[in-house]
Amino acid sequence: RDPEVKKPAWLRQRAAQGEKYARLRESIGELKLNTVCVEAQCPNIGECWNGGGGAGGEGDGIATATIMVLGDTCTRGCRFCAVKTSNKPPPPDPLEPLNTALAVASWGVDYVVLTSVDRDDLPDGGSSHFVQTVKALKELKPGILVECLTSDFRGDLEAVSSLANSGLDVYAHNIETVRSLQRIVRDPRAGYDQSLAVLKHAKSCREGMITKSSIMLGLGETDEEVRQTMMDLRAIGVDILTLGQYLQPTERHLTVREYVTPEKFQFWKEYGESVGFRYVASGPLVRSSYRAGELFVQNLVR
Ligand code: SF4
Ligand code: SF4
Numbered sequence: 001r002d003p004e005v006k007k008p009a010w011l012r013q014r015a016a017q018g019e020k021y022a023r024l025r026e027s028i029g030e031l032k033l034n035t036v037c038v039e040a041q042c043p044n045i046g047e048c049w050n051g052g053g054g055a056g057g058e059g060d061g062i063a064t065a066t067i068m069v070l071g072d073t074c075t076r077g078c079r080f081c082a083v084k085t086s087n088k089p090p091p092p093d094p095l096e097p098l099n100t101a102l103a104v105a106s107w108g109v110d111y112v113v114l115t116s117v118d119r120d121d122l123p124d125g126g127s128s129h130f131v132q133t134v135k136a137l138k139e140l141k142p143g144i145l146v147e148c149l150t151s152d153f154r155g156d157l158e159a160v161s162s163l164a165n166s167g168l169d170v171y172a173h174n175i176e177t178v179r180s181l182q183r184i185v186r187d188p189r190a191g192y193d194q195s196l197a198v199l200k201h202a203k204s205c206r207e208g209m210i211t212k213s214s215i216m217l218g219l220g221e222t223d224e225e226v227r228q229t230m231m232d233l234r235a236i237g238v239d240i241l242t243l244g245q246y247l248q249p250t251e252r253h254l255t256v257r258e259y260v261t262p263e264k265f266q267f268w269k270e271y272g273e274s275v276g277f278r279y280v281a282s283g284p285l286v287r288s289s290y291r292a293g294e295l296f297v298q299n300l301v302r
Pocket of ligand 2: 074075076077078081082083116117118187
């Protein structure tokens with residue numbers, strides 16, 4: 001077991017406030033929506049739901065939320081992730097795409113991230129379920145921006161194509177860590193080259209496609225490896241990158257090797273933007289969907 005590394009003060013959670021946050025919090029009560037923001041007690045909920053500008057402040061007003069589809073049970077078991085696992089999760093609810101779209105459209109967020117567990121048990125890995133959700137959502141609320149944060153679909157590029165052509169605005173898939181740590185950190189069915197192939201293919205599916213990925217820091221990677229991963233993502237045209245601190249969810253998960261300082265995260269943000277990412281969100285508490293709507297509009301639309 002690695003020696004305990006003490007948790008620093010900058011990881012302390014902030015209480016969420018703000019008007020838009022309060023409105024969304026109240027109105028979600030009646031909707032059957034499984035948001036990662038609430039379920040995972042995400043520390044960024046104030047910033048994301050208010051549309052930025054700090055935990056209680058005003059940003060661009062583009063509120064972001066992350067919704068889980070395809071159930072709560074994953075067919076993989078990554079060593080950084082606390083999600084329930086099973087080889088045979090219950091089948092997906094065929095009404096979920098429409099019901100999710102109806103609920104999200106009525107709720108009041110401007111940017112939604114649709115994500116899921118990995119569903120290696122389904123012939124298309126769940127791609128068609130995402131496609132139906134995106135289509136229904138865009139029909140019900142044409143102005144909403146939709147990001148899909150998906151699995152690698154076991155490298156099935158047809159599944160990637162159909163999702164990339166569904167009408168989504170951002171195609172996100174996380175590479176999670178540097179090449180040398182893939183086998184330690186991710187389920188053996190995932191892999192560095194497979195993730196790069198998915199992102200590269202998604203980018204090629206449509207003129208102007210926006211792709212996005214994320215790296216966790218603090219797992220024992222070197223600076224040179226982080227730099228190399230960024231270059232590999234840039235080489236296949238990835239537009240947006242997020243970097244956050246790995247936090248150990250339970251005793252059974254990988255231990256944190258290092259708490260990366262806020263200054264170092266800022267360094268990586270500047271470095272990433274200097275090598276061509278359209279924007280980099282980088283900070284100890286940053287998660288893949290952190291202020292996604294607000295940052296998308298600020299950096300890619302204006
Ligand atoms: Fe929700 Fe993602 Fe923001 Fe967390 S970072 S509050 S999960 S949108
Ligand atoms: Fe968690 Fe995703 Fe890995 Fe499943 S594939 S264990 S949801 S990180």
